[in-house]
Amino acid sequence: MAIVVVAGQTRGAGKTSVVCSLIAAMPERQWTAVKVSIHGHGAEVEVRQETSAGSAKDSERYLAAGAERAFFISVPVGGLWRAIPKLLEILAERRNSIIESASVLEYLRPELALAVIDPAAGEVKESLLLWAERIDAVVTMGRLPLVGALSELEAKPRFVAEPPLYGSEELTAFVREALAK
DSSP states (O other), rough: OEEEEEEESTTSSHHHHHHHHHHHOOEEEEEEEEEEEEEEOOOOEEEEEOSSSSSSSSHHHHHHHHHHHEEEEEEETTTOOOOHHHHHHHHHHEEEEOOOEEEGGTTTTOOOOEEEETOOOOOOOHHHHHHHGGGEEEEESSOOOOOOOGGGTTOEEEEEEOOOOOOHHHHHHHHHHHHHO
16 A cells, blocks of 8 residues: 655645646556545544545545545544544555645655645645655745745755646656655
């Protein structure tokens, strides 16, 4: 089983688009895709398997891109640990998984961890900075330099993702090589 984690700098940085591009570029992996969302309200953990492909929800977009299965996990701030047993159960059922979340890096040791960065955006999620040393490569929206808190990621392999594909042959080759090890 190979696990890929796609972390991100902020909301709207392009994480879901990058996940979808990787799913579409590597259908032979028969992906199980998981979106982990940490929210600031309620105390419940929600785990939902998506059953229809669409473009409204991130987890539905995974199915539309070609994932075999897609899940949405929603947890309150500080409550990710409560969802880890279910996440591990989901991961154990499939050979290859791709997870959209930086926070899971606290609990998982994936074969590959990517960070999606929009250098033009100002906000940076604390979870990305906390686990920056575990990031293997950076996918940026555009070619601006990484500055400020993101500068420690500048030494990582970097791939540029631009609309409408949000992926590249180079990124796909990098992921394939990393998962072949």
